[in-house]
Amino acid sequence: MNATSFHYIYYMADVVRNKQVIFKDYINGFPKTSDMVVTSDATIHLQLPVNDDTGLILTKNLYFSCDPYMRSRMSRMTERSYINSFTPGSPIIGYGVARVLDSSHPDFKKGELIWGLINWEEYSFIKDTSSLMKIEHTNVPLSYYTGILGMPGMTAYVGFYNICSPKKGETVFVSAASGAVGQLVGQFAKLYGCYVVGSAGSKEKVDLLKNKFGFDEAFNYKEEPDLNVALKRYFPNGIDIYFENVGGKTLDEVLRNMRPHGRIAVCGMISQYNLDQSEGTHNLFMLVSKCIRMEGFMVFEHYHLYPKFLEMILPLIHEGKITYVEDTVEGFENAPAALIGLYNGLNVGKQVVAIARE
Amino acid sequence: MNATSFHYIYYMADVVRNKQVIFKDYINGFPKTSDMVVTSDATIHLQLPVNDDTGLILTKNLYFSCDPYMRSRMSRMTERSYINSFTPGSPIIGYGVARVLDSSHPDFKKGELIWGLINWEEYSFIKDTSSLMKIEHTNVPLSYYTGILGMPGMTAYVGFYNICSPKKGETVFVSAASGAVGQLVGQFAKLYGCYVVGSAGSKEKVDLLKNKFGFDEAFNYKEEPDLNVALKRYFPNGIDIYFENVGGKTLDEVLRNMRPHGRIAVCGMISQYNLDQSEGTHNLFMLVSKCIRMEGFMVFEHYHLYPKFLEMILPLIHEGKITYVEDTVEGFENAPAALIGLYNGLNVGKQVVAIARE
Structure with missing residues (x-):
């Protein structure tokens, strides 16, 4: 076996199914779970391209956040839009918590935890890291970074x-x-x-x-x-x-x-x-x-205040002076219903989807 | 002729007709000139009560100001009101310019000019002087105190x-x-x-x-x-x-x-x-x-800034760096139409009613 074929085998071994929640098409009115589809069709190579130096990170996604503003991304862009629409045929995008599996980005190391905007899929390559924050305090539920700490x-x-x-x-x-x-x-x-x-x-x-x-x-x-x-x-x-x-x-x-x-x-x-x-x-x-x-x-526009915010909120959480209630659904398949539930007031507290628990 | 009858004659000599614009009754919808009536029925004694020490002033009214906010005073009070309604059967009240004919108020002397809230009538006794400001700069049109200087x-x-x-x-x-x-x-x-x-x-x-x-x-x-x-x-x-x-x-x-x-x-x-x-x-x-x-x-709520405002605006007026256009109608009889005209956009510039020119 020469070097090339060895590489090929190694490569194939890291290809896995990558479940995704796909946004079907722009909508009007109330969103429905059928506006999204959960699919296992995609695969992903769980390693960075060899010698990558593009500042890419590979994540395993742990929690998705369901937030009201996401509704506006489901409509076709108009002058009323304040954030880009989702792309029909591509995954929903939202805040989430993830583990860095690999990275060629100087600010993010393998094994670190991050929160920020991620695709609704099990694993992601993230090129635009501008929304990502490193999670440095882990003596709280990780899901808090979709809510009280996010x-x-x-x-x-x-x-x-x-x-x-x-x-x-x-x-x-x-x-x-x-x-x-x-x-x-x-x-x-x-x-x-x-x-x-x-x-x-x-x-x-x-x-x-x-x-x-x-x-x-x-x-x-x-x-x-x-x-x-x-x-x-x-x-x-x-x-x-x-x-x-x-x-x-x-x-x-x-x-x-x-x-x-x-x-x-x-x-x-x-x-x-x-x-x-x-x-x-x-x-x-x-x-x-x-x-x-x-x-x-x-x-x-105010994320520069995040360190100051953490300084205030972490002691309040640890001293029990502030509390946080989450409504967590388990599993990828339930993500669309969790998001839709928001617009019908079904969630009791912060709506989170737990994708993978470590 | 004894003292009493002399006083009586002197007194009667100062009784004059006092034209008024009377507010008839609360209205809904667009105001009409017929919601007001100009009357010469009232009379007024053009002197203060003898030995008055109540801080009263007697004014000859020179200019009335027509301002959009006055519409709300023509409706019956509701939670949406932010100023008292006019009293049916009593004169319209608005900003105006007047000459002090007599005064028992320490802050206002006979002969001075004032601007503030006055009844729509030729002469007024004013007891509540809280809205009145003394006019100290008279090298501008007096009517400006209903507008640019008011x-x-x-x-x-x-x-x-x-x-x-x-x-x-x-x-x-x-x-x-x-x-x-x-x-x-x-x-x-x-x-x-x-x-x-x-x-x-x-x-x-x-x-x-x-x-x-x-x-x-x-x-x-x-x-x-x-x-x-x-x-x-x-x-x-x-x-x-x-x-x-x-x-x-x-x-x-x-x-x-x-x-x-x-x-x-x-x-x-x-x-x-x-x-x-x-x-x-x-x-x-x-x-x-x-x-x-x-x-x-x-x-x-900001009238404490009035002296600072005058300091800025008077030089601008005198240097011709700012200009002011008034739409002045002459005479008491035209006051109702002038006010109504505001709500139909008939005025070109600040709507003023000139009651008496000195």
Whole structure:
């Protein structure tokens, strides 16, 4: 056997099936699991090209994150898009946690753990490493890097501390409050000395808010025939800070109940993502009459604060002063349903898909 | 003739007719001149009560200001109100300029000029002087204190410099741009080194914007079948700052054309004031996708800056670096029509009513 044929055999031995979740085509309206397909058709060579010096890394993917913003990547690009669409016929892309199997990139070594944007597949070659962060603290569940220690955690941190400009004693309302971001915003606000009320869509979620996350009050918006009445019940003197995750009618009723000089951090508007035409917001004049500041933000512009964030959040986790609830489904096959569940409020806490446990 | 009857005669000699514009009753929808009535029924004793020490002032009213916000005072109070309604059967109240005829108030002397909130009548006793400012610079038209040197001037100043956070070279769009506030915002922005485009509702107004106020571009929104197309024509690279005076569909189209990190100063929404249900704003998610800050403000919270404002604006006026266009109607009888004209865009420049010229 000469050198060439030896190499060939070695090479073939590392070719494995690579399961993927493929995005079928652009959609309108509510997404369905059938908009994706789980396939084992692809194979992957589990080694870098010989003498590769292109800064490539090969990963084994461990956790996928399901996040509301992903809906916008399922639509054809329009002027309303703020992130590229998925490519029909290619894997879904999302935040995730992965183990580096091999690397020709100077910043990432074999064996290290990373979080960042990865394809929904078992193994990946990653060329664009710009979204990747090295995981240096492993005395927490690794899946936390899809949530409290990842993009949603940073979103809650930046949104609450930088955009809401909170003051001790202020009143805070959080919608979608048991979700990946909302549960943290509420806990940050409580630690800051605010009065915090959250809304969510089931009794189970409301119980979590009150009994696990320590919100002062919480309610099931689906059981409130008049949201204005509900808000007046919990905020008889009005709302100083609204952390906006849902949009639509909720925003209109919140505007009616804001206090002068209130602040609205606009993180997302999940109630609108699947509508062809968004519901109109009618009470915007209240921005004038109450001198309200309403401000949108995107977390990726603030990732330079990540080390500072970790410095704050890790001790809080270890001291049990902050808690995090995940809704974890196991296995590749369940990834599409997990993502779709988000838009129907089926997740209780941060929606994670565990692909491989080490 | 004894002392009592002498006093009686003296007293009667100072009793004069006092024309008033009376607010008839709360309205819905567009206001009409018939919602007010001009009457000469009232009389007034043109002197303070003998030995008065209540801090009262007696004024002869010279100019009335017609301002968009006055519409909200014509509706019955609701949670959407941000200022008390007018009292049916009592005079309209608005900003104006007046001469002090007599005073028992330590801060105001006979003969001085003031601007502030006054009743729409020829003469007034003013007990609540909290809104009154003394006029100390009279080498400008007195009517300017209803506009460039009064509430609208302060509104443009605070709105542009404090709320818009302008940077040299940024692109600025102003709606209702030839109005009392808009014409100043545009000129402030030009002086600051911004590219400025204004919209207005007639050829005459557009000409003013381009030829008198020095806007870079201006257009008649009534002649634009698609406002989005118009905005893209004048802002091929998008809008950094929007000074919002109109609301409604304009806001939605502006949101589509805002640049990342744009700012929207919400000063007013005149297109919505006469609607029972405001039009919905559909593109608010763009606050997130473009990290836009949208902020309402009310000028009266910023009046402590008035001396600083005068320091800036008076030299600009005297050096001819800033100009101001008023639309002045003469005479009490024309006051209702002047106010109503605002909501139909009939005014060209700041709408003033000259009641008495000295």
